[in-house]
Amino acid sequence: MSTTDKSYDTEVTQIEHITKLDESLHPKSNQARTVKPRDYIFMWMGDGVNIGNMTLGASVIIAGVATLNIFQTMLAALISIVIISTVFALNDRLGYKKGIPYVVQLRMSFGIKGTIISSLLRGIPAIVWYGIQSWIGGTALNEIAKNVTNGSFDNIFVSFVILQLVQIVISLFGFHAIKWVETVASVIFTIGLIYVFGILVTNYGTEITQTWVKAEGSWGLPFFGFIMVFLGNYAGIFVSAGDYSRELKTGLSNKKRGALYFVPITLSYGFVIVIGAMLASATGITNPAIALPVVLDNEILAVAVSAFIVITVIATNMVANVFPPTYVIQLLTKLNYKVSAIIAGLLALVAFPWLLIQESSAAGLNMFVLIYSAFLGPVISILLVEYFILRKRRVDTADLYNEEGPYKGYNPAGLLAMIIGAAAAFIEVDLAWIIGLVAGGIAYYLLSKYAFKGSSFKKGTIFEK
Template identity: 65%
Template sequence: MSLNSESSVTKETQIQHDPGVDDSLKPRTEISRTVGPFPYMFMWIGDGVNLGNMTLGASLVVAGIATLNIFQTFAAAIIAIGIISSVFALNDRLGYRTGIPYVVQLRMSFGMKGSVISSLLRGIPAIVWYGFQSWIGGTALNEIAKILTGGAFDNVAICFVVLQVVQIGLSLYGFHAIKWVESLTSIVIMLALVYVFGVLLKSHSAVVAQKWVHAKGSWGLPFFGFIMMFMGNYAAIFLSAADYSRELKSGISNVKRGLLYFLPILVAYGFVLCIGAMLACATGISNPVKAFAIVVDNSYITVFVSAFIIMGAVATNMVANIIPPTYVITLLTKLKYKVAVTITGVLALGSFPWVLVQDSSAKGLGTFILIYSAFLGPIVSILLIEYYILRRQKVDVADLYKEDGQFAGYNPAAVLAMLIGAGAAFLKVELAWIIGVVVAGIVYLFLMKFAFKDSKFKKGTIFER
């Protein structure tokens, strides 16, 4: 079954699957897609208005002064979001047309065995982010508990575990639960953040102007490094774009899908970046939850804001950090979806998220993003070159599910290109993503054309002999 047009959304299920494959990994048919354009946009707004992105904004403030001024910050953000949206719309196309998830898409380039490594490189960062978002949410829950008990209760670890149990329960209901959680929380959280933004402008505008707006900043490596960190923050999400687009209703053009990413990410991400930088300037604290408690010196308002911080953490995890690693676990272990999603939640408990962000600095979070994006940049480059250049958007979906078919085993060209691209990225970790993309793409084309002449992975490509 070759699919190469926007109208070719999978309409039947006559694909010979391995009987051990869980239903969650089989292609989504047109009738099973329930997410429309507006809920899809709200989903990405809900993903963007989170404490991880706010902490990224706070990371701009080092030793009390911002490394980029406000103009440089938003210039870098718009450039990054434009690239992110373009890559999203390009990489989501196969999933949108065929209904397959990311872990199956990987087989096209890496093979069934090779996709194990590349899928883990997507799944592991998502689990760490899952734990980090939950820790931030647990911190907010602890602030509420302290206020309600008059200080008698103060234990972030317990709140962290409680919140994680709640999220595991929600995630058992799958992508349909995500749609409703995101639509509700994205609107409410944005309203809460508008209030916080007003408080910061009213009470801390002078210090924010001094430390961020009028900072000298830089148009050099820090500027481009922030673009790479920004993109690295989304690298794992747009890499597994198929996991989301396969749930989107059919009939939406490539350009419109690109806007479904660009507009909500621009609104949500730009807003929370701004608030994160302002909070760090005003308080000198990189943890937004603790900074909120200082800026909003009112226990009732603190409870209100903290509640929406918790909702934001849950919303982000539901979109970005639960489904992808769950699919990976399902693929590798043959476990059912509900068991795999529970394991994902338990693993996130052991991710030590408190190590990434200290009160004085969020540098650990930025370093973590740059390191894993060194691997994810090469993978997305290989997938795009495979689909658009080598296969000219024609893929036999049935073969992707055959244990003894063309994609059995592993493709050495893809594995080598990924490793070489990642190795090159580490030579300049501040620019890891773009270096990995360029190097891996060139190496993959070279290897597919000139090396491994008898490779079965050349079948159906422009290099087939």
């Protein structure tokens, strides 16, 4: 072990003795980081292949008319993926370097008490999506049960509860349960998507060409709106990048870690979006869960599709919707990881997901995404400005865990900048994420420099006197 590694592990041990937080929120020691680059790639591939992303691809087809053609769709997706990968690679550095989770990272910008507010902006949407994804999976599980029992069993709610209980059990094994779940899921996803792609090209090539490939499309608001919805949909994931990078083995350069995001996200997210657009073009149906059985038109394959959906739901929830709210619950209640994971799963059960995914609720759900992403845009820019500009990547980890240290209470600059960024985002809701990100970052820099003189949050920054 190098001198640097020994120093890091010594610091971790010291923090364990001063913090009141559960051990799962302590900095990760070098020995505790067991996720290899290969596992990390499988994790993001597994997360990328889900019905939500297919629906995003299908959204470019409205009432049988393409708002974006194939080139515009793929370019918009590529721009989104580049932005996502870049933000991931930037915001994961503190978690990777210091081994701390997102809820602890928030303390340097919002304060120990202020973190309660900002962490809920990540935790609540994650629980809602946990429930929505599980309801979709429960619907698919119910289809399997109907086929196996020849229709004698047909109860979506019971299937939903069963699937949720299974996910809660898996989540109890911690982050490392992701490795085998995502590895298995990634292999199944790849085989399934290639097969579906082949069917679409072979049997529906003409319809797809006429509806989507040769469409005029738009380079205006629909093009940029698609990018913003994509970013808004994943704003919660990359804002808590530290939750994932802290599990990754040490010794990787920034470029290599960036590749660990860009490659799997491009392969999985990009392919799934294309499949979604092709499905909608071929069938005129924008719900992939309904369109897939229509395209395959085979009972055995219909069961396989339902199984595919169930696995994608589990894979997506394990990465995006389990650990963030669990860590938030731990932060608020001081409970241990397993109890908090159970609470997160039970809260997802009572999030009324069956109401949120109805056709009549689609507009409201989309607005929900835009609203919380309007706040998460400023949060991510505040974190980046804090770490890279104000602190020049120098952070005293012990201070983050010291409840009587410089980060105690609220940081008014961070909270005010978040509100300013969110308010600016609502000027043009369709572009909420990027507007909030820019406005929030600028506001935080200016407030940190000119306002709240004597604030303890200036300690260690370029504005410390």
